[in-house]
Amino acid sequence: MYPKIDIMDDFIAARAQMALSLGFHIIFACVGMVMPFLMAFAHWKYLKTNNEVYKGLTKAWSKGVAILFATGAVSGTMLSFELGLLWPGFMKHAGPIFGMPFSLEGTAFFIEAIAIGFFLYGWDKFNKWFHWFCGFLVGLSGLASGIFVVAANAWMNSPSGFDYINGQYVNIDPIKAMFNEAWFPQALHMTVAAFCATGFAVAGVHAYLIMRKKNVEFHTKAFKIAAGFALIGAFGAPLSGDVAAKSVAKRQPIKLAAMEAHFETEKGAPFILGGIPDESKGEVKYAVKIPKVLSFLVSNDFNAEVKGLNDFPRDEWPHVAVVHYSFQIMIFFGVVMICIGSVYLYAFFFRKEWLSKNWLLKTFLFATPFGYIALEAGWTVTEVGRQPWIIYGVMRTIDAVTPMPGIQYSFYFFTAIFVSLSLIIIFLLRRQIKMVPKLYDPTDIQFKTKNKEL
Amino acid sequence: MIYVVIGFLWLSMCLYLILGGADFGAGIVELFTSKKARHKTQEIMYESIAPVWEANHMWLIIAIVILFVGFPEIYTTMSTYLHIPLVLMLLGIIARGTAFTFRHYDAVKDDWQVLYTHIFYYASLLTPFFLGLIAAATVSQSINPDAKTFLDLYIFSWLNWFGVAVGLFTVALCAYLASIFSLRETRDKLDLTLMIKKSKQAMIFVVLTGALVFLTAYLSGIPLVTWVFSKPLGIMAISFATVALVLIFRAMKNRKLLPVRALAGFQVIMILVAATYQHNPDIILLGNGQHLSLLEHIAAPKTISALGWALMLGSLFILPFLFYLMFSFSKLKK
Numbered sequence: 001m002y003p004k005i006d007i008m009d010d011f012i013a014a015r016a017q018m019a020l021s022l023g024f025h026i027i028f029a030c031v032g033m034v035m036p037f038l039m040a041f042a043h044w045k046y047l048k049t050n051n052e053v054y055k056g057l058t059k060a061w062s063k064g065v066a067i068l069f070a071t072g073a074v075s076g077t078m079l080s081f082e083l084g085l086l087w088p089g090f091m092k093h094a095g096p097i098f099g100m101p102f103s104l105e106g107t108a109f110f111i112e113a114i115a116i117g118f119f120l121y122g123w124d125k126f127n128k129w130f131h132w133f134c135g136f137l138v139g140l141s142g143l144a145s146g147i148f149v150v151a152a153n154a155w156m157n158s159p160s161g162f163d164y165i166n167g168q169y170v171n172i173d174p175i176k177a178m179f180n181e182a183w184f185p186q187a188l189h190m191t192v193a194a195f196c197a198t199g200f201a202v203a204g205v206h207a208y209l210i211m212r213k214k215n216v217e218f219h220t221k222a223f224k225i226a227a228g229f230a231l232i233g234a235f236g237a238p239l240s241g242d243v244a245a246k247s248v249a250k251r252q253p254i255k256l257a258a259m260e261a262h263f264e265t266e267k268g269a270p271f272i273l274g275g276i277p278d279e280s281k282g283e284v285k286y287a288v289k290i291p292k293v294l295s296f297l298v299s300n301d302f303n304a305e306v307k308g309l310n311d312f313p314r315d316e317w318p319h320v321a322v323v324h325y326s327f328q329i330m331i332f333f334g335v336v337m338i339c340i341g342s343v344y345l346y347a348f349f350f351r352k353e354w355l356s357k358n359w360l361l362k363t364f365l366f367a368t369p370f371g372y373i374a375l376e377a378g379w380t381v382t383e384v385g386r387q388p389w390i391i392y393g394v395m396r397t398i399d400a401v402t403p404m405p406g407i408q409y410s411f412y413f414f415t416a417i418f419v420s421l422s423l424i425i426i427f428l429l430r431r432q433i434k435m436v437p438k439l440y441d442p443t444d445i446q447f448k449t450k451n452k453e454l
Numbered sequence: 455m456i457y458v459v460i461g462f463l464w465l466s467m468c469l470y471l472i473l474g475g476a477d478f479g480a481g482i483v484e485l486f487t488s489k490k491a492r493h494k495t496q497e498i499m500y501e502s503i504a505p506v507w508e509a510n511h512m513w514l515i516i517a518i519v520i521l522f523v524g525f526p527e528i529y530t531t532m533s534t535y536l537h538i539p540l541v542l543m544l545l546g547i548i549a550r551g552t553a554f555t556f557r558h559y560d561a562v563k564d565d566w567q568v569l570y571t572h573i574f575y576y577a578s579l580l581t582p583f584f585l586g587l588i589a590a591a592t593v594s595q596s597i598n599p600d601a602k603t604f605l606d607l608y609i610f611s612w613l614n615w616f617g618v619a620v621g622l623f624t625v626a627l628c629a630y631l632a633s634i635f636s637l638r639e640t641r642d643k644l645d646l647t648l649m650i651k652k653s654k655q656a657m658i659f660v661v662l663t664g665a666l667v668f669l670t671a672y673l674s675g676i677p678l679v680t681w682v683f684s685k686p687l688g689i690m691a692i693s694f695a696t697v698a699l700v701l702i703f704r705a706m707k708n709r710k711l712l713p714v715r716a717l718a719g720f721q722v723i724m725i726l727v728a729a730t731y732q733h734n735p736d737i738i739l740l741g742n743g744q745h746l747s748l749l750e751h752i753a754a755p756k757t758i759s760a761l762g763w764a765l766m767l768g769s770l771f772i773l774p775f776l777f778y779l780m781f782s783f784s785k786l787k788k
Contacts, residue, residue: 063559070555073511074548080518081544084533091522092530096753099523100760106512106519107768113509114775121783172754174523174761404537404608413541417548424552428560435561 013408014086014401019383020411021075021082023376024418028072030375032112033146033191034198034229035065036139041225043132056440056447057222058135059123063432065138066120071425073113078414086407090390090400093169097162098155100174105148112141146194147187154182157382158251159391185247186382189240193378196233196337197371202226204368207361209433218441220356227344227364233371234341237334242297248385249298252392253307254316255385258323260294261287262308269294269306274328279320282310318387326380333374340367455762456524460735460748462765463520468726470513472631472719475624477510479632481550481578482625483652484571491648496571509776511551524761527751528737532588535597535611539584546581549573579625586624590617593733594676598741611741619670623663627722630656634702634718638711650706657699682728691728695721 039061046054080102084091118126118134125131155161161177162169203226209219249256256262261277261284262269271294275287292302309317340363347354354360390397401407437444487495521529533540550573557570591597591612601607633653640646671678682688698717705714730737736745752758 063561067555067559070551074551077511077515077547077551078544080515080522081533081540084522084529085537085540088530088534091533092526095522095526095529096524096757099519099753099757100764102519103523103761103764103768106516107764107771109515110509110512110768110772111775113512114772114779117509117779118782126782172756174757402534402537404534405604410537410541417545421548421552424556428556432559432561439561 010405010407011398011401013411015397017407017411017414018082018086020415020418021079022379022383024422025072025075025079026375026379027372028068028075029146029149030194030197030372031068031201032065032072033139033142033194035061035068035202036135036142038198038202038225038229039065040132040136040139042222043135045221045225047128047132052442053218053221056442057218060432060436060440061222062120062135064429066116067425067428067432069112069116069138071421073109075421076109085410086402087390087400088402090395093395094156094391097159097169097172097174097177098152100178101148101151105145108141108144108148112138112145115141143191146190150187150190151178151180151183153382154186155180156390157186157386157392158182159394164394181251182247185240185244189237189244189378192233192236192240193371193375194233195229196237197375199226199228199230199233200337200364200367200371201369203230204365205433207364208368209436210356211358211361211365215436215441215444217443218436223364230337230371231341231345234334234337237374238338241334246298249306252385254309254312255318255323255381256298257307257309257312258318258320258385259327259381261320261324262294262306263310265305265308265311267295267305268292268303271297273331275324277320277324279317284324316388318385323381323385326377326384330374330377330381333370333377337367337370337374340364455759456749456752458762458766459520459524459758462762462769463517463524463748466513466517466520468723470510470517471627471726472722473510474513475582475628475722476631476635478550478578478582478625479628479630479656480636481575482582482629483632483636483656485575485579486629487652494645494648495652509779511547514547520761520765524753524758525737525746525748525751526753528746528748531597531599531738531740531746532592535599535608536588536591537608539588539591539612543581543584543588546577546584548577550577550581553577578628582624582628583621586621587612587617589624590614590620592738593730594674595739595741597738600742614674616667616670616674616676619663619666623660623667626656626659626663627725630660631718631722632656634714637706637714646709653706678729681731681733685731687731688728691724691731695724695728698724 039058042054042061043058045051046058115134115137119131119138122131122134126134155177158180159177160180161173161175163171203223206219206223206226210216210223245256248259260269260272261275262272263282263284268291270289270291272284273288273290275284277284295304295306296302298304298306309320343363344360347360386392388396388398390400437446438450439447441447484492484495518529521532553570553573557567557574560566560570594614594616596614596617597611598606601611630653633649633656637646637649637653640649668678682692698721702714702717702721705711705717733739733745735748735750737748738746740746753761
């Protein structure tokens with residue numbers, strides 16, 4: 001029809017751009033969901049103890065929230081457009097069915113924006129508990145936004161609230177679509193993971209700053225709060241993950257089979273750790289197989305049957321290797337974080353002296369990105385595992401892509417934007433941290449001289 | 455219920471144009487201020503943006519969500535054929551939003567401020583321009599799904615003189631709103647005189663670009679004159695806007711600043727009404743003679759009713775909270 005320049009396939013480019021946008025947005029979305037709670041916790045401590053260090057910490061964190069919230073807001077705006085720019089075939093039919101949570105998310109997000117306005121500019125201007133509540137509300141509405149958006153994603157995995165008859169979408173019921181089967185397990189696991197990822201990331205940064213022996217009291221307080229949140233996430237993740245895995249096994253057996261690179265249907269299926277899956281031969285090399293555990297995990301019965309990939313038509317398989325590796329990465333980092341969490345917990349209750357030891361701090365520093373790696377890997381499992389479908393079992397992703405050619409340029413363009421935004425944000429956060437002695441830590445000599453000058 | 459949904463779509467577009475537009479205008483006014491007066495202008499402008507700036511841009515998201523949930527065909531038509539200007543507008547939104555935040559929240563104030571500020575200026579200019587261009591494309595019959603070539607499908611669907619003129623007009627409107635809104639933020643007489651001068655300049659710019667819109671419409675065969683002047687409501691809206699202009703001059707002379715603000719907002723709404731009423735409820739006029747209508751190309755009834763309820767309940771939460779935010783901060787400043 002029109003000349004096509006094949007540098008990169010338009011379809012692949014569209015998928016790459018969407019993956020990049022979501023992968024970028026998810027980081028800010030999670031920070032936006034959890035960081036306000038850290039901030040509100042520090043604020044609450046300040047209101048209870050009147051310790052000025054907590055006030056400084058609240059202020060320092062709130063600046064971080066402001067920067068990351070703004071970035072999350074724009075990347076979210078971008079996504080609301082990209083859905084249509086890249087996948088008009090999908091949005092034309094799916095919009096009215098799965099749009100309900102988006103309209104609720106809009107409300108939650110709006111409230112978040114207003115609350116953040118009150119919080120940032122409201123120091124010493126309002127009733128202190130109203131001010132505190134606004135900060136807490138930022139977290140609450142951020143959390144609600146996240147849960148609503150997951151409902152929309154869950155619908156793509158577990159389409160409901162409509163009948164698909166002769167290529168037509170009829171009997172549409174958006175409320176039923178919102179309360180689809182996958183929503184609860186996905187939202188639960190996502191929320192827990194957000195706490196884990198953000199907790200570890202913040203704890204790691206403050207661990208590093210404690211090790212540098214500057215503003216130790218300030219950073220120790222910050223580290224304690226962040227580590228606490230990280231622990232909730234780390235220990236909650238396997239529990240919520242179990243709920244999620246059981247739900248996947250029931251709804252999308254092919255996704256579960258790909259996660260485990262499980263080719264043949266069998267009773268008493270083993271849990272496959274690691275290994276290199278070979279799609280053409282239908283086998284996994286060099287894997288550790290724990291007998292019967294997969295069957296037990298998905299149905300609480302060691303001898304239950306688990307469907308293998310070979311039971312499904314070949315053109316309905318997701319990319320097995322990508323899904324399998326991502327799943328392994330998620331589990332690996334999840335287990336590492338549980339170990340770190342256990343050591344911290346042990347130290348906290350039985351060996352107080354460990355808490356200020358360099359090796360413990362170093363471990364946390366090392367673990368800074370672990371939560372986010374696991375989170376991104378987990379989303380890769382969900383999203384790549386759903387392929388080749390955009391609406392599981394109903395619409396293929398390739399039928400949803402925009403007819404406009406040249407999407408690869410759009411992909412390069414968006415990649416450039418995301419890379420530069422990431423660099424600027426890292427730069428800004430580093431500068432915030434550098435200014436802690438002057439702006440935020442009231443016990444620091446620099447803070448005192450600066451305030452005297454004023 | 456469909457009327458509730460359309461009402462909210464209108465409300466969010468109007469509020470985005472007025473509040474978000476004033477934010478863009480702040481950057482535009484700063485950009486076109488001489489270097490000497492720039493710092494002063496920046497201070498005044500900042501006063502009028504923060505702390506509601508973030509909330510102002512939520513209206514766009516609300517409008518987009520209403521479109522893709524309630525009017526999927528309209529949303530996908532726009533996002534397919536207006537892909538390129540939408541991406542450019544997005545670039546503007548991202549750059550403006552982040553540069554503004556970075557400018558304000560960077561812990562160290564050094565040369566980086568210059569960079570943030572420049573990004574902020576040009577993004578403030580770019581975004582409303584493409585917003586206007588996109589709006590123009592929806593009614594200029596330039597989108598033609600039956601076209602055969604890449605250029606006709608994806609480039610000439612939006613690239614034409616009428617679109618450029620409407621883009622410039624939108625930029626002018628934003629600058630006008632920003633300078634009018636900032637009048638109440640000035641602290642002394644000197645500032646006020648400066649900003650009144652700016653408001654008048656912006657006003658001239660609005661009138662000139664407005665004339666350009668009509669001229670290009672006439673040259674491209676778009677019956678804009680008939681749309682605006684063939685029905686009583688269109689004529690009324692235009693005369694109201696004109697009367698408001700006279701009243702604004704009087705109020706400015708008497709330094710009655712609150713009415714000036716309200717009148718300017720009213721003017722913008724009147725301009726929107728005049729421009730869209732005639733072909734209402736058709737929202738997109740396609741080149742192949744088809745029209746996409748807000749009453750016909752809609753989602754399933756259950757979706758519309760759920761969306762309507764969600765919007766009404768949502769506004770119960772949002773509006774009082776938002777007004778309280780605006781009220782508290784205008785009180786605090788005094």
